[in-house]
Amino acid sequence: MKTFLLLGANLGNRIQTLQRAVGLIAERVGSVTQQSSWYETAPWGVTDQPAYVNQVIAVETDLKPDALLEQTQAIEQQLGRVRFEKWGARLIDIDILYYDQEIVLTKSLTIPHPYLHQRRFTLVPLAEIAPNFEHPVLQKTSRELLAVCEDESEVVIFNF
Template sequence: MLILLLGANLGDRVDTLRKAVSLIKERIGSIDQQSSLYKTAAWGVTEQPDFLNQVVRIDTDLTPESVLEQTQRIEQELGRIRREKWGARAIDIDILYYDQRIILTETLTIPHPYLHQRRFTLVPLAEVAPDFVHPVLQKTTLELLAGCEDTGEVEIFNL
């Protein structure tokens, strides 16, 4: 089970997320569950537009490295330009989990190193994988959310 977090805060955010989901299905694997869209306050660099975020759960045969390659290619195709860490972007696709794997290389860290600190990640993650146990912290998504100190606004986005 692969779990990705999608985010966008520039351009037509809804359309960009729809296109990202379509490309993920085409290139990475079948999506067996996806969260609602959430409007979230920016994190890290806060002086920027609100994000729309969504978590998708995927069944894939790709290696974690191939998933990273495909997500970066999708980001680039959908207009991602990397200017500053945590800055505004047309699309962001983060690998949150890949089964219970723990990977730490120069280019890839799984589980995502900040997921337990971010409400904008944990709220949609709790919708699709509430009982999934973080392989390092040994806590479920719901436990991580209950202990999260982030107070950023996260609300369901109605189309």
């Protein structure tokens, strides 16, 4: 199955952490087939924190959605993630955006990601690598979702 994951970090060496996350995803989840550019982005939700670096990756996986969530959370833990505050600062965050065209609604998992269409920091890198991928609920492409997104937060290519 083709899945899209959003990676984000705003503490520590952000780029090194994202690179390590991509490597661990390739080892444990599946083949990483696409990677967006890195984007420096304003925090969302809780705004009094450092800027993030975000990236969207496409992964071909044989894992079912619950196993995918389990693996991404294990990778977050291995990289030092501690959950203190919703939308708070973090060493690493891995969100499942899409799992092919499937709709998953369980106690622990909602796919497509419920805030995907409201966040420029998600839509800009997603539209870079999958501009024509259609949201299975909203039935709009990544490019169309970005065009109507009301979030005005800054999202710029990160050069280091």
